């Protein structure tokens with residue numbers, strides 16, 4: 001049975017986290033980028049922690065939330081793909097594998113969003129009702 005499950009994962013037939021069938025067009029394809037280092041730093045709209053040396057970052061700070069956490073990551077850069085059934089499974093997979101999960105958001109014309117091991121905390125802190133919602137991939141030049 002175990003070998004059969006492994007073949008199903010390899011063929012993208014079942015969710016790599018919960019084993020639900022994701023045959024055909026169901027399921028969401030994620031690019032997985034493992035995290036080397038995570039920093040969670042408090043900051044504000046006028047006092048952003050320095051981003052030097054990190055690869056990607058997300059923050060809770062905007063015009064409505066003038067203080068909050070900045071989540072900075074260094075990644076390993078070995079990217080691979082997995083198919084998962086839901087954003088909740090992507091969150092669980094990101095925690096389990098300490099990875100950033102990137103996906104094309106069909107609701108915003110294929111824009112890249114990211115689910116991280118801290119995404120639930122971030123969404124809760126910004127008052128989002130969808131705790132598994134991915135954050136937009138930041139444009140590196142904006143950091």
Ligand SMILES: [Zn+2]
Nearest residue numbers: 015018085089
């Ligand atoms: Zn699943």
